[in-house]
Structure formats: structure tokens, C-alpha cells
Amino acid sequence: MDLATFVNLATYALVGLGVFFYLAGTVGLLRFPDTLTRLHALTKADNLGLGLIVLGLLPHVGGAANAAKLLVIWLLVMLSSADAGQLVARVARRMLGPRR
Amino acid sequence: MDAGIFSAAPALLILGLGAYAIFARDVFPALLGFVAYGLVLTLAWVQLGGIDVALTEAAVGGGFTSLLLVRAAARLRASRVESAQAHVGSLTRLGATLGSGSVALALAVAVLALPEPPLPPAPEVAAKLPSTDVANPITGVLLAFRAVDTLLEAIVLLLALIGVWSLAPDRVWGGRPGPRYDADPDGVLAFIARVLPPIGIVVGIYVFWVGADDPGGKFQGATIVAAMWLLALLAGLTDAPPVSRRVIRTLLVAGPLVFIAIGVLGVVRAGAFLAYPEGWSKPLILVIEFALMPSLALTLALVMAGPPERVADRESP
Numbered sequence: 001m002d003l004a005t006f007v008n009l010a011t012y013a014l015v016g017l018g019v020f021f022y023l024a025g026t027v028g029l030l031r032f033p034d035t036l037t038r039l040h041a042l043t044k045a046d047n048l049g050l051g052l053i054v055l056g057l058l059p060h061v062g063g064a065a066n067a068a069k070l071l072v073i074w075l076l077v078m079l080s081s082a083d084a085g086q087l088v089a090r091v092a093r094r095m096l097g098p099r100r
Numbered sequence: 101m102d103a104g105i106f107s108a109a110p111a112l113l114i115l116g117l118g119a120y121a122i123f124a125r126d127v128f129p130a131l132l133g134f135v136a137y138g139l140v141l142t143l144a145w146v147q148l149g150g151i152d153v154a155l156t157e158a159a160v161g162g163g164f165t166s167l168l169l170v171r172a173a174a175r176l177r178a179s180r181v182e183s184a185q186a187h188v189g190s191l192t193r194l195g196a197t198l199g200s201g202s203v204a205l206a207l208a209v210a211v212l213a214l215p216e217p218p219l220p221p222a223p224e225v226a227a228k229l230p231s232t233d234v235a236n237p238i239t240g241v242l243l244a245f246r247a248v249d250t251l252l253e254a255i256v257l258l259l260a261l262i263g264v265w266s267l268a269p270d271r272v273w274g275g276r277p278g279p280r281y282d283a284d285p286d287g288v289l290a291f292i293a294r295v296l297p298p299i300g301i302v303v304g305i306y307v308f309w310v311g312a313d314d315p316g317g318k319f320q321g322a323t324i325v326a327a328m329w330l331l332a333l334l335a336g337l338t339d340a341p342p343v344s345r346r347v348i349r350t351l352l353v354a355g356p357l358v359f360i361a362i363g364v365l366g367v368v369r370a371g372a373f374l375a376y377p378e379g380w381s382k383p384l385i386l387v388i389e390f391a392l393m394p395s396l397a398l399t400l401a402l403v404m405a406g407p408p409e410r411v412a413d414r415e416s417p
Contacts, residue, residue, distance in 0.1 A: 076299070079295065080296075087288055087289060
């Protein structure tokens with residue numbers, strides 16, 4: 001097995017795993033019982049799913065500059081989804097009480 | 101696109117989300133439908149290769165407009181007008197469906213009727229583009245061949261701002277827009293409002309600067325910069341300035357005024373309004389872009405900040 005095949009296989013595996021986390025996050029968003037657990041499912045999808053997809057795509061974007069841009073996008077999405085998750089969770093707790 | 105199902109998926113999603121926005125029972129779910137609609141529309145434009153349009157849709161159509169609508173809905177809810185409006189009549193929904201349906205149908209017919217090869221102007225425009233020294237054809241068309249449209253867009257935004265300001269009661273005319281936001285200074289919002297703006301401002305100016313050669317431009321860049329200011333405003337890290345302040349007013353009109361001045365210069369030197377003298381198109385386009393960008397960012401930010409609500413007698417920290 002040459003290097004190109006190996007890289008392609010790794011891409012399939014990583015992107016496939018990333019898509020699985022998005023799917024799991026979506027199922028969680030639809031099926032989990034309350035706001036906090038739904039948020040938990042969503043932020044996992046953002047952080048892990050996008051991270052795996054970015055990792056899988058890194059060898060194919062052509063050049064270190066583009067790869068760095070992809071990584072920065074992932075970091076920014078992690079930052080914003082974690083913060084948005086915290087903000088929504090706080091509002092939910094204030095409106096619904098600490099335990100629902 | 102290779103696989104039919106993948107190119108059809110965004111189109112079907114757009115239709116579904118459009119229908120959802122019309123038929124949703126409450127205002128906020130309808131708005132969420134509209135936000136998602138903007139996101140999928142952005143994807144569809146990327147799929148068609150219209151990256152410039154996709155960026156504009158993401159920033160102005162999906163982002164700016166959605167936030168504006170969310171604010172409007174929140175105001176309605178606060179003033180309890182919503183309870184009267186909550187039951188949107190089926191006649192209104194029918195009208196909305198017929199209206200958007202016929203627009204979509206007319207557009208589809210128009211697009212399908214487009215002649216192949218393209219109409220005479222398209223190859224001609226492509227042939228003349230090098231004379232503007234702008235590599236991005238969208239920017240070339242918007243600022244050289246259809247500059248009047250771009251000028252009017254900038255002025256329409258100013259008119260929108262005047263419309264927003266005119267909602268202020270006489271008592272607070274010229275005061276500070278919106279309430280003073282008091283977020284927890286050590287909270288999550290304050291944290292992200294400190295971390296994100298340095299990155300966002302760089303990205304906004306980058307999107308503006310690459311607009312000459314690659315997808316990007318002043319509208320998209322200005323929206324990003326305005327969003328960073330709004331973030332700091334919502335986190336209580338800064339306060340909105342009184343809209344009667346002279347610096348603010350000057351900055352708002354500076355961009356359009358420079359644009360009009362260069363247009364009048366064209367009448368004198370090149371024989372038509374907004375015509376650029378031979379060999380001067382690139383520098384003049386740059387001057388217009390640089391003058392418009394701050395004006396647009398400030399206009400967008402102030403439209404979002406809302407009408408003045410507080411008297412501007414005291415300087416708050």
C-alpha cells in the first residue's frame with residue numbers, strides 16, 4: 001500500500017467518524033429530554049465532529065496556509081460553540097430552575 | 101456537480117425552510133427557519149461557484165437581516181403587540197405563499213430562459229475587465245460598470261439608519277441607542293467579547309482587502325467589523341455613542357460623499373457620472389472602497405444598535 005492510498009483511507013475514516021458524531025449530535029438534539037443534555041449533544045458534534053472532518057481534509061487542501069486556515073476555523077468554532085452553549089445553558093437554568 | 105442528490109438537497113431544503121418560515125405557528129420559530137434558510141442559501145451559492153454572493157448572503161442576508169428581525173420580534177414581544185400579531189391570519193399566510201411562490205416561479209422561468217451562449221454584454225464585460233485593473237470580476241462590475249448601483253446601495257443603508265433613528269421619541273433624540281447592557285464583567289459573554297474582536301477585525305479587513313482579486317468586499321468586511329463592535333456592546337464592555345455626535349455623523353456620510361465626489365470628477369474628466377479617467381480606475385476604486393468601508397461598518401452597527409433610547413447628557417464609562 002503506497003502513501004497516497006494510506007492518506008486517502010485515513011481521510012475516509014476520519015471524515016466518516018466526524019459525520020458519525022454529527023449524526024449522533026443531531027439524534028441527541030432531537031431525542032434528549034431537556035435543554036442541558038441537548039446542548040451537551042450539540043457541542044460534542046461541533047467540537048469533535050468538525051475536528052475529525054478538518055483532520056481528515058488536512059492532507060487534501062494543498063499547502064500549509066490552507067491547512068492552517070482550516071485549523072483556525074475549527075478553533076473558532078470550538079470557541080464560539082462552547083461560549084454559546086454556556087450562554088444558552090445559563091438562560092435555561094435561570095428560566096427553568098437548576099433542575100428540571 | 102457530480103451527484104444529483106447532493107446538488108438537489110440544498111434546493112429542497114431551501115424550499116422546505118421557506119415554507120416552514122411562512123407556516124410556523126409563532127414568530128420565533130419562523131425566525132429560526134429564516135436563519136437556517138440563510139445558511140442553506142449560502143451553501144447553495146457556494147455550490148454554484150458564486151462565492152462573492154455566498155459571502156454576502158452569509159454576512160448581510162443571513163446574519164445581519166436575521167439579527168435585525170430577531171431584535172424586532174423581541175421589541176414586539178416586549179411591547180405586547182405580539183399577542184395581537186401572534187395569530188397571523190390564514191389570508192396573510194396565503195398571500196405570503198402566493199407572493200414568494202410566484203417570485204420563485206418567475207425567477208426559475210427567467211433562469212431557464214437564459215440564452216446559451218450568454219447574452220452579448222457578458223463576453224464584452226469580460227473583455228473590458230482588464231482596463232479596470234481589478235482581478236475579481238464581481239468587484240470590477242460593481243465599482244466600474246455598475247458603480248451607480250453600489251452608490252445607491254450605500255445610500256439606501258443611510259436612509260435605513262435615518263428610518264431607525266426616526267423611531268426615537270423627541271425626548272431622547274440624538275441620544276444613545278438601545279439600553280446600556282450590563283453583562284457579568286467576568287462572564288462568558290465578556291470573555292468572548294474580549295477574545296473574538298481582535299480576530300474578527302483582522303478577518304473583516306482581510307475580507308475587505310482581498311475583494312479586489314478574490315471573493316470578498318467592503319459590504320461583507322464591514323458586516324464582520326460591525327458585528328465585533330456589537331459583541332463588545334452587548335457584553336457591556338463599551339457603550340453606544342450619542343448619535344448626535346459630530347464625528348459619528350461625519351463618518352456616516354464620508355464614504356458616500358467621497359463616492360459622489362469621484363462621480364462628479366468623472367463628469368469633468370471623463371465625460372460621464374462615475375466614469376473613471378483612463379488609467380485611473382484602480383486607484384479611484386481603491387479610494388472609494390477605503391472611504392466606504394468605515395461608513396458602511398458604522399451604518400450597519402448603528403442600524404443594529406437601534407433607535408436612541410437614552411438622553412446623552414452624562415458620559416457613561
